[in-house]
Amino acid sequence: MIIINSETVARELLDKRSAIYSDRPVVRTNELTGMSFNTVLLPYGETLQRHRKIYHQVLRAEASASYNEMYSRQANQLVIHLLNTTVAEDLQKHIQAYSASLIMAVTYGHIAHGEEDLLLARAREFLDVVLRVLTPEKAAMFTAFPFLEKLPMWCFGGDYALMGCTKELSQQLLNEPFDKVKAQMEEGTASQSLVTDFLSQADDNTDEDTMKAVALTGYLAGMETVSL
Template identity: 70%
Template sequence: MLFTHILALGIPCIIALVVASGLTRRRVYPFPLPPGPRSLPLLGNALQLDTKRPWLTYTAWGKTYGKMIYCRILGIDLIIINSETIARELLDKHRSANYSTRPVIRTNELSGLDFNTGLLPYGETLRQHRKIFHQVLRAEVSVSYHEMHSRHANELVINLLNVTSDLHRHTREYTASLVMAVTYGYLAHEDIFLTRVNELIDITKYILAPERAAMFTAFPFLEKLPSWCFPGGFALMGRCRELCQQLLNEPFGEVKAQMANGTASHSLITNFLSQARDDADEDTMKAVALMGFMAGLDTTTSALQTFLLAMVLYPDVQAQARAEIDQVVRHDKMPCLDDRASLPYLDAVLHEVLRWYPPVPLGVPHATSNDDIYDGYFIPKGAIVMVNQWALSRDEDMFPDASRFDPSRHLTVEGKLKDPFVNHFAFGHGRRVCPAAAILAVLRIDHAKDSNGDRIEVKPEFSTGMAIHPEPFQCWFESVNTVREGHLREMMDSK
């Protein structure tokens, strides 16, 4: 808890230093700040937050104070947006330039994570990252990975038929294998690479937790303290820097060596290196590849696990999606990404997965470059602005009975797919359609049973942190199309 960290540092010492630095002086604004909860001196609203699930606190505050909330955490201004309309006005339209940068997160820099594309400030480095993302992920290039997506999805189907335990491990292994193949191709020591990536993701979630980031941002002198003041924290930062250098350089270097001896497989890296002009471009590509891999691994795994959870809890939705697949795709053929345009209900299922439990409930933070005024309220320069994806996903005006999983809410009366703002943060939506289609084309997903034959109940319980995923649950898979299953097994046996 934040309070525990503050006690460990010594409240009197911190207060004295903060007062001396002027952080406790109240600023005078030309217009009123957005409404929000009353705050304490120095701490602001820190003790009022659910530090594990802050999006729930912000959503509850929204019911009291409105769709745009102001609060302070250790002297840092926060603007929380709980409205799609306001989010569009500030982030999508003519004001967007003022909200396009990212806050400086000191723990990010101290941990060697300053290459993180999602947290880069607006400027030349971010433009270079975006340029490379466009170069390697544009539509005409993505088509070349369709077969790879389908092959991994088909393998997942057969593996799920054999699952008796640890469903989460199987889904994560599928995602890791696919994202690695697309990003790097095939590496000689994939197990070591994945072990390091998983360790880095775990450390990153800890280090970038809002309360820790806020502490080092509000009190810069903390990083000058001896390491024994934060024995765990400083050691993790050091390990994080080590992992970052290994993961940025080693897999990239291996792909370059494979290209030199003619053994490289098709991947984003090989596609990029065939067009690269200088080493500066290569350094940017290393960062883009690693961040793309980490983001794809975490959010795609979360979405896949949430999809399976929803299919267990809502068998009517599962049956309707399967009926659509069977109507569009021949009984002896597996669906592929080319069929996506003809499967709007399945696409709506994936949209609903991302709405029902957004993988990143608070999205990625923005920061204001200049003072702004919106609807009569003052938004100060340097404020952190967060779009509360959880609140948007639970907006009863837009999504009636919001806690229910209902894909039809994403379809027009003509049966075409809408494009809700709540899903704009999603990464790799097409990559998520492929396994969902393959699974439903062959398998029925149901409750597992215990040793007495009684159904094991499943509840939608999720982890905490910056990115969330379902807690482990049990389910059962049954083949409902033996022809398609047989084709998949033949393909796997012929590999």
């Protein structure tokens, strides 16, 4: 461990020379769970810079204002559900469904129909498993003993056995909603969303895999932030 006890040196190394000295640690469980696409977990480099460029492109203040009608429509739907709720436990479900469906509508233009919507259910399942698996002790174990990655995850039991399914879920969430938006744009039926805004401004050199990662990162981050 290196400790910098000088502000001048710290600024020189970590600010002015951040391209050399600033980075994030490599956590093996990110790859094992299919979370290597996540912007928050990326090491410093070109991929992270591309992610940040897209965020600045589609999340600027004027772009956010264009979704006001969508915000109002989703909020009105939430009020209707709350007024028709007679069981206290359902209040939390309605609020969670509202938050998740609003974020999905903004990201992909997908209007969820109830909390059992397939995309919402997959995202919720993926997030629940990832939050249980991406823990410091599991990361430390696979970092200290990398040969464990060669063993089938069911050998470990418990939460470890879930790592295999998260990879499949992450691929479904990365590709299916994004590809659906592309198909809708070709048909002329796509709703406004972050993905449509990006694709409409894209050129021949556009990296769609990066946009898929950015879109899913933003969606999952929004879901996790507003979870009750």
